[in-house]
Amino acid sequence: MKITQGCFSYLPDLTDEQITRQVQYCLANGWAVNIEFTEDPHPRNIYWEMWGLPMFDLQDAAGVMMELAECRRVYGDRYIRISGFDSSHGWESVRISFLVNRPPREAEFELVRQEVGGRAIRYTTVRRQAAHAST
Amino acid sequence: MLDVPHATTTEHNETHFDLRKEAEAAGITDTLQQLEQELVGLKPVKSRVRQIASLLLIERIRQRAGLVSAPPTLHMSFTGNPGTGKTTVALRMAKILHGLGFVRRGQVISVTRDDLVGQYIGHTAPKTKEILKKAMGGVLFIDEAYYLHRPDNERDYGQESIEILLQVMENQREDLVVILAGYGERMTSFFASNPGFRSRIAHHIEFPDYAEAELLVIAELMLKERGYRFSTAAREAFEKYIALRRTQPFFSNARSIRNAVDRIRLRQADRLVSDLDRMLDVADLETVDPADVLASRVFSGGADTRSAKS
Numbered sequence: 001m002k003i004t005q006g007c008f009s010y011l012p013d014l015t016d017e018q019i020t021r022q023v024q025y026c027l028a029n030g031w032a033v034n035i036e037f038t039e040d041p042h043p044r045n046i047y048w049e050m051w052g053l054p055m056f057d058l059q060d061a062a063g064v065m066m067e068l069a070e071c072r073r074v075y076g077d078r079y080i081r082i083s084g085f086d087s088s089h090g091w092e093s094v095r096i097s098f099l100v101n102r103p104p105r106e107a108e109f110e111l112v113r114q115e116v117g118g119r120a121i122r123y124t125t126v127r128r129q130a131a132h133a134s135t
Numbered sequence: 136m137l138d139v140p141h142a143t144t145t146e147h148n149e150t151h152f153d154l155r156k157e158a159e160a161a162g163i164t165d166t167l168q169q170l171e172q173e174l175v176g177l178k179p180v181k182s183r184v185r186q187i188a189s190l191l192l193i194e195r196i197r198q199r200a201g202l203v204s205a206p207p208t209l210h211m212s213f214t215g216n217p218g219t220g221k222t223t224v225a226l227r228m229a230k231i232l233h234g235l236g237f238v239r240r241g242q243v244i245s246v247t248r249d250d251l252v253g254q255y256i257g258h259t260a261p262k263t264k265e266i267l268k269k270a271m272g273g274v275l276f277i278d279e280a281y282y283l284h285r286p287d288n289e290r291d292y293g294q295e296s297i298e299i300l301l302q303v304m305e306n307q308r309e310d311l312v313v314i315l316a317g318y319g320e321r322m323t324s325f326f327a328s329n330p331g332f333r334s335r336i337a338h339h340i341e342f343p344d345y346a347e348a349e350l351l352v353i354a355e356l357m358l359k360e361r362g363y364r365f366s367t368a369a370r371e372a373f374e375k376y377i378a379l380r381r382t383q384p385f386f387s388n389a390r391s392i393r394n395a396v397d398r399i400r401l402r403q404a405d406r407l408v409s410d411l412d413r414m415l416d417v418a419d420l421e422t423v424d425p426a427d428v429l430a431s432r433v434f435s436g437g438a439d440t441r442s443a444k445s
Contacts, residue, residue, distance in 0.1 A: 061272075066307070
């Protein structure tokens with residue numbers, strides 16, 4: 001199951017060259033670039049772990065790519081995303097966020113339907129245990 | 136989807152090149168001219184910089200002509216006594232490299248040991264990497280680089296920093312140019328104990344000391360920049376000043392001259408203000424009298440410990 005989230009999620013995965021260009025775009029706009037990783041790509045999980053500090057005073061994307069390579073080396077079996085935080089007044093929020101790494105075996109989710117009082121229906125996104133876990 | 140700028144040129148190679156236009160487009164002619172005009176003396180340095188610039192220009196044209204071109208190693212080391220213009224030339228070098236597209240952004244990050252080496256275990260690597268990331272796409276200028284290596288302390292964190300630097304210098308040659316600077320002898324022993332550095336640096340440039348005549352020209356340039364000039368007698372006095380100052384300790388070429396010029400301005404202003412009843416004209420304001428020069432400590436027994444700063 002291919003997890004999609006953030007920008008460009010319906011495009012094929014970005015190549016390193018494309019990532020470099022996106023990062024350069026962030027830096028040119030003066031956004032702080034962050035590398036984050038997680039084992040739990042649930043859409044409601046907003047707390048990904050940070051790889052190092054936000055990078056806000058770089059001139060060139062090569063520095064970010066160096067960190068990304070290092071992060072992939074250590075956490076290549078997890079989801080990694082890059083986000084750009086705009087600290088300027090009025091924005092003060094993440095302006096761009098996209099996946100740059102996925103594990104060899106992706107996480108599986110399913111939508112669980114639950115009937116509750118008065119025939120109302122609740123839906124929950126539940127992570128499915130990998131089917132091949134036993135093998 | 137990606138517009139690679141050179142994608143079209145590799146298919147049908149250009150065959151004719153207007154060298155003058157190429158050089159001007161890259162801004163080298165301007166930068167070299169500026170170098171020639173603003174830096175007094177330094178003949179070997181200038182000719183070396185011109186050689187490097189020419190090589191880079193030709194390399195770039197060769198690339199477009201479809202000839203074999205290996206990306207040149209651009210790391211450099213500048214050695215020379217204090218105040219011989221190493222930092223200034225490094226800034227110019229960054230401009231040339233940027234003009235020719237061998238560095239993408241052209242910023243110069245100037246650091247010393249303190250910026251690279253940490254205080255405790257585990258502090259050095261992030262610190263060095265932080266600086267390297269900032270310098271990516273530009274030039275990293277490491278002043279007094281020999282301090283990175285402390286031969287008397289095996290466990291010094293400098294070595295860790297050196298290893299990270301070497302790795303990046305080797306693997307990311309197209310992202311970053313490193314310029315090491317320092318005083319001649321100590322750099323020699325630094326390279327001797329870190330052979331990795333020596334072999335990764337393509338250009339070793341030595342900055343000679345300035346001759347007395349050159350120092351005088353520098354002083355006059357500095358005065359001119361600040362809107363002053365020597366009177367004839369003051370000029371002679373300053374010649375004597377230079378000759379004396381050179382023999383005294385802590386002499387650091389152009390830097391000493393700059394400090395001397397600043398102190399001369401101070402004394403000139405003091406002299407003018409001491410006589411409040413006088414009417415001043417413009418000539419008074421911009422002329423330096425011999426008295427302003429001769430009042431220097433250099434003439435009265437010379438530099439004591441306090442002139443370590445001068």
